[in-house]
Amino acid sequence: MVIGNGAGDDGTTPAGPLAGVTVLELGGIGPLPLLAMLFADMGARIVRVDPAGPAYGVVGAHLWIYRGHESVTIDLRHPRGQELVLQLAERADILVEGYRPGVAERLGVGPDVCLARNPRLVYGRMTGWGQGGPLSDRGGHDINYIGLTGALEAMGPPGTPPQVPLNLVGDFGGGAMMLAMGVLAALHERDQSGLGQVVEAAMSDGTLALMALFYAMRDAGHWVDARGANQPQGFAPFYRCYETADGGYMAVGAVEAKFYAALLDGLGFDPAMAETQHDRAQWPGLMPVFEEAFRARTRAEWEAVFATRDACVTPVLSMIEAPSHPHNVERDCFVDANGHLQVAPPVRFGRTPATIGGPSPEAGADNDRVLGELDLDADELAKLRADGVIG
Numbered sequence: 001m002v003i004g005n006g007a008g009d010d011g012t013t014p015a016g017p018l019a020g021v022t023v024l025e026l027g028g029i030g031p032l033p034l035l036a037m038l039f040a041d042m043g044a045r046i047v048r049v050d051p052a053g054p055a056y057g058v059v060g061a062h063l064w065i066y067r068g069h070e071s072v073t074i075d076l077r078h079p080r081g082q083e084l085v086l087q088l089a090e091r092a093d094i095l096v097e098g099y100r101p102g103v104a105e106r107l108g109v110g111p112d113v114c115l116a117r118n119p120r121l122v123y124g125r126m127t128g129w130g131q132g133g134p135l136s137d138r139g140g141h142d143i144n145y146i147g148l149t150g151a152l153e154a155m156g157p158p159g160t161p162p163q164v165p166l167n168l169v170g171d172f173g174g175g176a177m178m179l180a181m182g183v184l185a186a187l188h189e190r191d192q193s194g195l196g197q198v199v200e201a202a203m204s205d206g207t208l209a210l211m212a213l214f215y216a217m218r219d220a221g222h223w224v225d226a227r228g229a230n231q232p233q234g235f236a237p238f239y240r241c242y243e244t245a246d247g248g249y250m251a252v253g254a255v256e257a258k259f260y261a262a263l264l265d266g267l268g269f270d271p272a273m274a275e276t277q278h279d280r281a282q283w284p285g286l287m288p289v290f291e292e293a294f295r296a297r298t299r300a301e302w303e304a305v306f307a308t309r310d311a312c313v314t315p316v317l318s319m320i321e322a323p324s325h326p327h328n329v330e331r332d333c334f335v336d337a338n339g340h341l342q343v344a345p346p347v348r349f350g351r352t353p354a355t356i357g358g359p360s361p362e363a364g365a366d367n368d369r370v371l372g373e374l375d376l377d378a379d380e381l382a383k384l385r386a387d388g389v390i391g
Contacts, residue, residue, distance in 0.1 A: 023036060024089055031126055034171075049085060088374070101131045155227075236255075
């Protein structure tokens with residue numbers, strides 16, 4: 001794992017596969033900062049436009065999700081501020097924004113005017129509900145977006161409200177990952193056509209894509225329309241979490257026959273039980289049997305039992321414990337960078353490794369340098385500050 005700048009001892013370069021790509025991020029919360037962080041790790045230059053005044057979601061040195069960013073503070077309600085953003089867009093390869101439909105247009109930085117200034121620009125739009133549709137102009141958060149897709153209803157045990165899966169599904173899976181894939185695909189297409197384009201990703205649409213397998217299973221008759229009645233929901237005794245004697249938990253994912261056999265062996269159960277593994281009628285009765293067995297030992301004891309058995313049984317770690325787990329340590333999944341313990345870049349490249357860049361900036365920390373690239377001198381910058389155009 002490469003941290004900071006400098007060539008690797010093995011001849012690799014820390015520039016990253018997106019070196020030379022400039023991303024203009026019109027500051028937002030949720031999926032856009034994660035997308036920009038991953039692009040920064042892969043070598044892209046990220047220039048984030050934050051509001052010129054106090055606002056929710058601005059960058060800060062304490063939030064390392066903004067690592068490798070440059071921050072400028074510009075008031076997009078001011079015509080001169082809009083012009084500054086358009087000049088930055090002229091020099092960018094990708095622009096990403098997360099406003100409600102029509103807001104970027106009202107602020108004078110919508111896709112039509114930006115592409116007129118820079119026809120090679122890939123203009124990425126992130127919304128919750130999409131640019132059109134009955135809900136397109138409504139507010140929402142992850143829980144709302146996944147609620148309309150069938151995903152949220154499918155999570156959690158029966159007889160209780162659906163369990164909220166952090167904001168991993170809508171914001172980050174259906175949002176950040178889908179828009180990242182889309183803008184990179186458009187960047188690749190630009191190599192052939194020479195032209196940019198608008199790329200739209202809605203968190204609700206993206207969540208539906210993540211649900212494709214389960215809709216296919218339902219269509220094929222392999223999915224029961226009841227929460228907690230299907231194996232991926234934790235209804236199967238071989239695919240769920242079990243509490244241990246010390247209040248910890250073990251995650252069991254012994255789906256395939258060979259893993260289930262190893263699970264039965266570790267628990268000291270009759271190997272003949274493997275013959276009826278997928279008999280749904282027996283699952284409710286087996287649940288308390290497995291629960292009682294796991295409560296007989298501590299989490300550490302069960303870790304030792306399954307350390308020598310390939311049974312898809314692992315401990316459930318807290319965020320405090322995860323950084324010190326031997327697997328995460330060996331793979332450098334967490335690194336000490338810029339004075340903080342951070343998650344490492346997740347994608348590994350053999351020749352152009354991902355790199356954690358500099359620390360997160362304070363909002364507006366890069367005003368003079370970034371705006372100076374637009375050939376603005378000190379007097380002009382001072383006037384922009386005095387007029388409230390930049391922070």
